[in-house]
Amino acid sequence: MRCAVERLGGVMGGKFLTNTIPVLLGLLGVAITNLPFSIFGSWIPSPMYALMPIYFWCLVRPDLMSPGWAFAIGVIHDVLSGGPPGIWAASFVATYAVIDRQRDAFAGLSGWGAILGFATAALAACTAQYLIYCIYMWRLMPVSGSIKEFAVTSVLYIPVAFLLAWIHHRFVGPLRSEI
């Protein structure tokens, strides 16, 4: 498979396709978040699936997940969710800034530490979203929904991280960045 990917990269522009995998997974996360089904039942907010590839590739391949892509994924999230424009985009960009500043600390984590690292990023995203909404609506919003969203996103990162790691090793990892 790896040889096939490398061959594709050399011959048919497959490298470009491979490089778009992180962004495509971010967009897939947006789509899954806004699907009309929930595996968590009625009143638990949808997890922030889109944040997972942003966090993952911001750490391991920031050239494939630039701030611009995080912003674009956030804008698509705003469009699909039907909410006020720019709020998800600003939340993802703020989270990206946190990850970017603490990249050395986050990248050194492994195992449960990596989960805690993601939980920190999810906390930053939820906090940014909460503050932006409070300013946007100009009132104090209920905080319980944000806590639930943070909790369910952090827990779900455990299985998703294995999937992202597999995809990275299998497809994205072989084509190293030239920067």
Add this chain to the structure above:
Amino acid sequence: MGNGTWRISRSRGGAHLPLVIVAALAVALILIGKAQSSLFDRARAGIVDWMRPALVATRTPMEALNRWVGSVGEIFVVYQENLRLKEENARLRQWHNTALVLQDRIKRYQLLLHAVPDPSISSSVARVIGRASHPFLQTMILDAGTADGIKPGQAVVDQRGMIGRVFLTGQRTSWVILLTDLNSRIPVSIEPNTDQAIMAGDNSPMPVIETLARGVQLHEGDQVVTSGDGDILPAGIPIGVIVADGPRYRVNLFADQTTAQDVQILDFKQPPEHPPAVSPGELPVTAAGLPPAVAQTNQGLPPPQLQPVAPKPVYKPPSVAPPVQPAPGTADDNSDSVPDNGDR
């Protein structure tokens, strides 16, 4: 997981400049969206119309998976569920017969009273192809838009009750703001006393009853329906029942908006009610005996259309026959006949 095992491909400094730029872009987007929300709404409708096939395609396998996962759990309770459904079916048949009898009776009463018939309500059925369940947002995307006759403001219901109302329409898609959303405000009527109130969403499963008249006491189980105020929604759509929550009242919704997959969009066709035209006699200026002001047509407003009014009826006392002049000599007779106690 395993983040520490991979080499970091790029130094941190390179990403700083674009981060500042996209942060500024994000802030600008929020400000523009706040100032010109219609601009963003049009763009949103166009993008989602374009994405509709992808959303429908994504929905199909997920729906199958959801149904399969659900059916696995239901295998273990299918016998009990069957018994419960049989019992419920028997009860519903009784109610069905009762409803038919009552419906006929209401029709007879309406004929007797020459009652105004209810406004006609047609509906369209649409599928839910997207749902946002976020801490500050509860919306749905439906696969029907202006091409199907959907308009903003229309009520969205499922077989149990109201779910929300359409707030944005594209060519083939439309957005629904759910009753539980923070921005949802619906005028409601609470049975049996038809107490008027506003039901407001707060992103919790049960919306809050607001602006209830002072002194009104509600009871748990009172039914909440749409009031129809403002001619936006039809009156009488069932919403839920009252539940006490400390000093406040909440509404336990009939419809489960998080599991609804196929919904009805009600087209409320009642024409807007205009107040009757004002007659000159009813104008306060005329009533005060002052001359009427000249119509100000220079503001682009047409002069008010006054109805010709018949002159006010003047009270006339009933005609009385003129008093008959007594014949000479008769008065003396009369005076004699009437005893005058003062003189005598």
